[in-house]
Amino acid sequence: MTTGLELLEASPVMPVVVVDDVADAVPVASALLAGGIGVIELTLRTPVALAAIERVAAEVPDILIGAGTITTPDQAKQAADAGARFLVTPGTTDGVLDACFATGLPFLPGASTVSEAMRLAERGLSALKFFPAEASGGVDYLKSIAGPLPSLKFCPTGGITVASAPKYLALPNVGCIGGSWLTPKDALAAKDFARIEQLAAEAAKLR
Numbered sequence: 001m002t003t004g005l006e007l008l009e010a011s012p013v014m015p016v017v018v019v020d021d022v023a024d025a026v027p028v029a030s031a032l033l034a035g036g037i038g039v040i041e042l043t044l045r046t047p048v049a050l051a052a053i054e055r056v057a058a059e060v061p062d063i064l065i066g067a068g069t070i071t072t073p074d075q076a077k078q079a080a081d082a083g084a085r086f087l088v089t090p091g092t093t094d095g096v097l098d099a100c101f102a103t104g105l106p107f108l109p110g111a112s113t114v115s116e117a118m119r120l121a122e123r124g125l126s127a128l129k130f131f132p133a134e135a136s137g138g139v140d141y142l143k144s145i146a147g148p149l150p151s152l153k154f155c156p157t158g159g160i161t162v163a164s165a166p167k168y169l170a171l172p173n174v175g176c177i178g179g180s181w182l183t184p185k186d187a188l189a190a191k192d193f194a195r196i197e198q199l200a201a202e203a204a205k206l207r
């Protein structure tokens with residue numbers, strides 16, 4: 001996989017995962033994969049995130065491992081060095097954008113306004129993350145921008161649930177959706193990987 005557009009096709013749902021205990025990384029990735037979700041976005045929100053990416057890359061080679069919450073140029077390089085095969089950013093600065101390009105990896109840069117999306121399109125990007133999706137206008141917003149921006153496809157993320165997912169996935173300018181609901185905090189705290197597998201199986205059926 002080499003482009004952001006291909007990334008959008010990898011799975012109907014991109015699980016956005018926050019790992020506090022590095023020991024959870026491999027069981028979580030394995031549970032998602034067993035449930036039928038072949039991709040995982042591990043967010044760089046915790047001190048163990050890069051180590052978690054390394055472990056998943058080494059021990060669960062069949063899942064497409066990416067890094068999320070890339071908010072600084074350094075993080076883009078660190079994530080690539082740790083073995084991430086794609087990058088996701090919540091918003092996009094020039095520095096973060098340049099650093100993402102420099103890795104050579106496919107990436108989904110975050111945008112939440114028409115102008116931000118247009119700036120990214122000018123840089124040759126047509127697969128974007130739309131964040132925070134629900135708070136920024138959700139399904140109606142994406143419908144509204146499909147007319148003027150027909151060549152752009154989005155991965156909306158932020159506030160989406162298994163119940164609201166089908167409405168997003170039905171939009172022509174949505175490739176996949178992102179969400180943290182597949183890996184709830186309480187399931188992780190209880191090491192309830194069977195529940196994560198079950199939530200993944202439910203999400204895998206969304207498209």
Ligand SMILES: O=C(O)C(=O)C[C@H](O)[C@H](O)COP(=O)(O)O
Nearest residue numbers: 016068069090157158159179180
């Ligand atoms: O960390 C990032 O890179 C983000 O941009 C934010 C996350 O994608 C959303 O916070 C997930 O949203 P929820 O499914 O509502 O939890």
